[in-house]
Amino acid sequence: MNGAVAAAFDDGFTASRLFSQGFSYTYDDVIFLPHYIDFPADAVDLSTRLSRNHPLSIPCVASPMDTVSETSMAVAMASLGGAAIIHCNTIPARQAAIVRSAKSRCIPFASDPSFFAPSDFVSSAADFGSASFAIVTESGSSKSKPVGLISRSDWEALADEDYPVSKYMRQTPASIPSNYDFEQVAAFLAGEGLKMASLVGVDGEIIDLVSAEDVVRIRSFPKLGVPSLSPDGKFLVGAAIGTREEDKERLTHLVKAGVDVVVVDSSQGNSKYQMDMIKHAKNTYPSLDIIGGNVVTMAQAQNLIKVGVDGIRVGMGSGSICTTQEVCAVGRGQATAVYKVSSFANDYDVPVIADGGISYSGHIVKALVLGASTVMMGSFLAGSHEAPGIYEYQDGRLVKKYRGMGSLEAMTKGSDARYLGDTLKLKVAQGVVATVADKGSILKFIPYTMQAVKQGLQDLGASSLPIAHDLLRTDVLQLEVRTGAAQVEGGVHGLSSYEKKAF
Numbered sequence: 076m077n078g079a080v081a082a083a084f085d086d087g088f089t090a091s092r093l094f095s096q097g098f099s100y101t102y103d104d105v106i107f108l109p110h111y112i113d114f115p116a117d118a119v120d121l122s123t124r125l126s127r128n129h130p131l132s133i134p135c136v137a138s139p140m141d142t143v144s145e146t147s148m149a150v151a152m153a154s155l156g157g158a159a160i161i162h163c164n165t166i167p168a169r170q171a172a173i174v175r176s177a178k179s180r181c182i183p184f185a186s187d188p189s190f191f192a193p194s195d196f197v198s199s200a201a202d203f204g205s206a207s208f209a210i211v212t213e214s215g216s217s218k219s220k221p222v223g224l225i226s227r228s229d230w231e232a233l234a235d236e237d238y239p240v241s242k243y244m245r246q247t248p249a250s251i252p253s254n255y256d257f258e259q260v261a262a263f264l265a266g267e268g269l270k271m272a273s274l275v276g277v278d279g280e281i282i283d284l285v286s287a288e289d290v291v292r293i294r295s296f297p298k299l300g301v302p303s304l305s306p307d308g309k310f311l312v313g314a315a316i317g318t319r320e321e322d323k324e325r326l327t328h329l330v331k332a333g334v335d336v337v338v339v340d341s342s343q344g345n346s347k348y349q350m351d352m353i354k355h356a357k358n359t360y361p362s363l364d365i366i367g368g369n370v371v372t373m374a375q376a377q378n379l380i381k382v383g384v385d386g387i388r389v390g391m392g393s394g395s396i397c398t399t400q401e402v403c404a405v406g407r408g409q410a411t412a413v414y415k416v417s418s419f420a421n422d423y424d425v426p427v428i429a430d431g432g433i434s435y436s437g438h439i440v441k442a443l444v445l446g447a448s449t450v451m452m453g454s455f456l457a458g459s460h461e462a463p464g465i466y467e468y469q470d471g472r473l474v475k476k477y478r479g480m481g482s483l484e485a486m487t488k489g490s491d492a493r494y495l496g497d498t499l500k501l502k503v504a505q506g507v508v509a510t511v512a513d514k515g516s517i518l519k520f521i522p523y524t525m526q527a528v529k530q531g532l533q534d535l536g537a538s539s540l541p542i543a544h545d546l547l548r549t550d551v552l553q554l555e556v557r558t559g560a561a562q563v564e565g566g567v568h569g570l571s572s573y574e575k576k577a578f
């Protein structure tokens with residue numbers, strides 16, 4: 076059995092035929108026909124590229140959104156072999172500090188502690204953020220000398236919470252160099268019989284606190300794969316910028332912080348503003364990989380490739396929180412967009428990121444097999460332990476906030492200039508504010524998701540992404556459009572009740 080034999084039957088459609096009929100197909104609209112298996116699912120290699128010069132061992136990228144990608148997401152994603160793109164809905168100095176913080180450690184977790192001076196007061200539990208401890212330094216900045224730490228539970232137990240932190244702070248715990256990896260941290264805590272230690276950078280700055288509890292938690296997750304490292308041996312971390320004049324200064328901050336790859340973040344990437352920014356970035360930092368987007372057509376992609384992008388982000392209006400297609404009547408079904416743009420970008424060896432619309436592992440298989448090198452996810456990751464923000468109860472369920480970067484709330488938080496400032500005087504949202512259910516740690520659910528993706532590729536007879544792309548482009552891969560009834564049939568149906576548990 077080989078491809079040529081399979082293609083001789085009039086079974087399904089080839090991708091080139093299916094995607095040239097004038098329909099905008101979503102992932103759910105299409106289904107692959109199975110091919111021939113001669114290898115186990117575990118033999119499927121998911122290694123890929125984020126951009127021209129950055130390999131990844133898994134095809135997962137966390138979206139540059141302020142409810143998705145900050146330090147914790149960046150270190151966990153890099154530990155898994157994927158990557159996160161730090162959002163730009165904050166001042167450049169803070170965005171650069173997040174990049175620096177992620178790149179300054181070698182462990183898969185971060186608690187993002189707050190900093191206080193001894194004379195400061197904690198006004199509410201929210202001052203701790205999502206961390207259980209906060210660090211006390213002489214001036215209250217992360218850069219000044221550490222003098223102690225305070226715990227959230229100690230503060231909550233105070234009879235009068237209106238004490239300065241100096242009244243109830245504990246001693247600074249023993250320190251560990253920030254370049255210790257997970258096993259070294261675990262060995263140090265166990266060897267010294269410690270519950271906690273502080274992670275300290277070369278310049279003496281406390282970066283974080285690590286605990287024996289963290290060690291136990293991480294050990295309960297699947298074994299980590301090959302991490303994403305930059306040539307300097309540190310975690311690979313990306314960051315987003317906009318297309319305004321002031322984003323040039325943001326770029327300088329990010330480069331100084333050691334950013335490895337920059338995403339120029341626009342909903343419509345085929346603009347003079349984006350071309351000018353890409354040219355500026357490539358001229359100023361020739362060795363820095365720049366990812367352009369978003370685009371959904373070959374013509375848009377061609378313009379980005381002309382100015383030298385190292386990766387293309389595909390998706391307009393396909394995101395779970397996106398209202399762009401409703402508001403602006405512009406966009407494309409994500410399956411069609413990924414197939415079309417990848418077919419074009421492949422000729423120039425530019426990797427494609429399929430951005431938005433991923434709800435489960437089958438969508439990831441579809442994005443990758445239709446030509447993408449990676450998938451970028453927002454809602455899929457936003458309910459995780461690693462996403463910024465704290466869990467809250469909603470109708471008895473734990474949820475985290477997830478919001479579109481074009482929602483009114485996000486726009487008025489940080490990206491004012493881009494939306495409301497110079498060109499648009501009237502605010503019109505292109506996104507919503509939402510919540511997503513608690514999903515636990517990405518260190519657990521991403522490995523299971525990748526196992527499901529391997530099973531999908533195995534069914535298609537593709538033991539790697541390049542082989543999957545080859546099957547697509549040599550017309551061996553067959554697919555069909557699913558009718559509404561076929562989509563119902565393909566889901567769980569006709570049961571009075573059921574429990575859906577994937578792993």
Ligand SMILES: NC(=O)C1=CN([C@@H]2O[C@H](COP(=O)(O)OP(=O)(O)OC[C@H]3O[C@@H](n4cnc5c(N)ncnc54)[C@H](O)[C@@H]3O)[C@@H](O)[C@H]2O)C=CC1
Nearest residue numbers: 318319341342343348369390391392399480481493498505
């Ligand atoms: N993938 C998607 O479907 C969508 C994503 N988003 C997300 O929302 C955020 C904001 O996206 P956008 O609205 O596209 O932001 P943007 O800043 O790229 O564009 C906002 C407006 O400002 C204009 N603009 C940009 N640079 C300019 C300059 N230098 N001079 C004058 N005008 C300029 C643009 O043409 C547009 O009208 C991003 O994080 C994006 O990823 C928003 C909508 C859709």
Ligand SMILES: O=c1[nH]c(=O)c2[nH+]cn([C@@H]3O[C@H](COP(=O)(O)O)[C@@H](O)[C@H]3O)c2[nH]1
Nearest residue numbers: 138394395397432453454479480481505506
């Ligand atoms: O129309 C939009 N309005 C918004 O406010 C918005 N914010 C993010 N995005 C895009 O959605 C992607 C994440 O989508 P998912 O939640 O489906 O993974 C992201 O990666 C973005 O491409 C937006 N699109």
Ligand SMILES: [K+]
Nearest residue numbers: 392393394397
């Ligand atoms: K949408």
